Amino acid sequence: MLNGMLGRKIGMTQIFEEDGTAVPVTVVQVGPVTVIQKKTEEQDGYNSIQVGFEDRNPRKINKPLTGHFKDQKPMTVLREFSADDITQVEVGQVFNTSIFEEGDKIAVTGTSKGKGFAGTMKRHNFGGQPASHGHRGHRRTGSIGQCATPARVFKGKKMPGQYGNATVTVLGLKVAKILPDQNVILVKGAIPGRNGGIVTLKKSSR
Amino acid sequence: MNTLMQTVENSQLRSDLPEFRVGSTIRVNYRIVEGEKERIQAFEGVVIRKHRGNQNNKASFTVRKTSQGHGVERIFPLHSPRIESIKILKVGLVRRAKLYYLRNRRGKAARIAEKITHRPKS
Numbered sequence: 001m002l003n004g005m006l007g008r009k010i011g012m013t014q015i016f017e018e019d020g021t022a023v024p025v026t027v028v029q030v031g032p033v034t035v036i037q038k039k040t041e042e043q044d045g046y047n048s049i050q051v052g053f054e055d056r057n058p059r060k061i062n063k064p065l066t067g068h069f070k071d072q073k074p075m076t077v078l079r080e081f082s083a084d085d086i087t088q089v090e091v092g093q094v095f096n097t098s099i100f101e102e103g104d105k106i107a108v109t110g111t112s113k114g115k116g117f118a119g120t121m122k123r124h125n126f127g128g129q130p131a132s133h134g135h136r137g138h139r140r141t142g143s144i145g146q147c148a149t150p151a152r153v154f155k156g157k158k159m160p161g162q163y164g165n166a167t168v169t170v171l172g173l174k175v176a177k178i179l180p181d182q183n184v185i186l187v188k189g190a191i192p193g194r195n196g197g198i199v200t201l202k203k204s205s206r
Numbered sequence: 207m208n209t210l211m212q213t214v215e216n217s218q219l220r221s222d223l224p225e226f227r228v229g230s231t232i233r234v235n236y237r238i239v240e241g242e243k244e245r246i247q248a249f250e251g252v253v254i255r256k257h258r259g260n261q262n263n264k265a266s267f268t269v270r271k272t273s274q275g276h277g278v279e280r281i282f283p284l285h286s287p288r289i290e291s292i293k294i295l296k297v298g299l300v301r302r303a304k305l306y307y308l309r310n311r312r313g314k315a316a317r318i319a320e321k322i323t324h325r326p327k328s
Contacts, residue, residue, distance in 0.1 A: 010210050014264055015218055020237065020288030027214050184210055 001088060002095050004081045004202035005030045006053035007185070009110065011195045015177065015186060025176050025186040028108075030201060032096040032183060036072055038086050047086050051095070053077040053198075077198055097178050097185055100201070104175045107204035110193035114165030124158040168192040171206045218263035220285045225260065228253050228305060229298030229318050234269060234282055235290040246290050249280055252298065252318060254305035260284070270308060272316070277309060297321040 007030035014022050033051040041047055052075025058066075061074050069075070072092055083089070100106070120126040120141045129137030141160065145153050170191060177186040191199055226232050233250040251271030258265040265284040270277060282289060298318035308316050 010208050013211065013215050015214070016283075016285065016287050018287065019239065020286050022283060022286070027208075027211055029210060179214070182210060182213060184214065186214065 001083070001085070002033075002035075002049055002051070002081055002099055003083065004200055005095065005097070005099065006033050006051065006077055006079055007031065007199050007201055008054075009191060009193055009195055009197050009199050010184075012190065023176055023188055024190075025188055026191045028185050028187055028191070028199060028201065030097050030100075030183055030185045032094050034072055034075065035089055035091050035093045035095075036069065036075065036078060038089060038091060039080070040086065046082070047084060048080045048082045049086060049089055050078060050080045053079070079200060081202070097180050097183055100175050100178060100185060100203070102175055102178055105204050105206065106173050106175060106187065107169055107171045107202045107206070108173055108187060108191040108199055109167060109169040109202070110191060110197055110199040112164045112166055112168045112192045113194050115163040117161060118163035119160045120158060123160065123163040126158070171204060215263045218285055219261065220287075220289075223284075223289065223292050224294055226253060226292065226294050227297070228256055228303055229300030230294055231296040231298065231318075232269065233293045233295060234280075235292070236282065237288045237290050249282075250295070251278075251280075252305065252308065254279070254308055256284075256303075270305075272312070277312075297323070 007028040010027040010029055012024065012026050014024050016022055031053065033053045035049055036052045037050040039046060039048045039050065052072070054076040056074040056076045058074050061069070065074065115122065119139055121128045121139050126141065128139045129135050129142065131138060144157055144159070170189075173191065174188040175185055176188040178184070179186075185201065187201075193199060230253050231251065232253055233248050235246050235248050238245055238247045249269055249271070251269040253267055254270045255268040256265070257267065263285055266281050267284055268279055268281050270279045272278070297320065299321040300318060
């Protein structure tokens with residue numbers, strides 16, 4: 001069986017539980033996804049299910065991809081989910097929100113919002129230097145090491161650089177509510193990425 | 207806003223509560239859960255603020271009352287299922303959207319004129 005789904009982040013809001021507790025939720029439009037390819041141990045060295053999400057204009061895909069989709073409708077996003085047992089799944093089979101249940105623990109993967117080239121205060125939560133009393137450093141990194149010993153900067157030293165726009169997985173999220181008619185899942189808490197971004201929801205034990 | 211977002215948010219709205227305005231004196235019957243037991247607690251006072259309007263699932267309102275000489279303010283989520291009922295006791299005549307000035311007044315000065323609505327002769 002398929003252990004995950006593709007979706008689009010819509011945005012955040014809040015819902016009330018029956019006892020009146022307000023729960024912060026992220027609205028995710030999830031699936032339906034179509035199985036495009038089954039990868040098998042014999043042929044590919046591992047078992048997995050490749051699914052496609054959201055239809056795409058058939059005129060806009062190139063010839064190699066047209067061959068890949070064969071009898072299936074062309075899809076915008078393709079992603080693989082590892083699976084131990086792929087005998088139950090057929091190419092062309094459609095999955096929707098029904099693979100999840102309310103209360104399920106899930107892990108959500110997405111591309112975080114890009115922050116560009118960021119300094120150490122934003123990127124690594126450094127403290128920076130005092131704002132006044134003759135200090136001239138303010139938001140600078142400060143010292144990056146000692147002198148003659150070790151006479152070099154250690155590998156992995158936290159420094160300024162590209163921040164965000166990276167693949168981020170958040171574990172331990174919970175399915176708060178499922179709206180099967182709208183193909184919508186409400187995830188408790190925040191998930192990575194911008195509104196409208198592609199996210200992967202996977203069943204998780206953590 | 208996205209239509210999916212709207213369906214989710216609209217599903218949270220309550221339409222069974224009466225509409226009230228800032229300046230009105232209201233009684234909010236609020237469900238309180240104490241361990242196993244559930245009881246209803248009333249909070250009576252003047253609405254001094256409405257936050258985010260009526261048709262918003264995140265909307266809230268603030269009720270102020272004076273209890274034993276101390277001002278007490280309580281914020282309620284407008285569409286919370288914990289609100290059992292709301293009763294409008296008086297409709298106040300006010301010219302502000304937020305009645306924060308009441309915080310600096312006490313006694314007679316903190317009164318709000320009641321809006322007299324025209325009643326047809328019976």
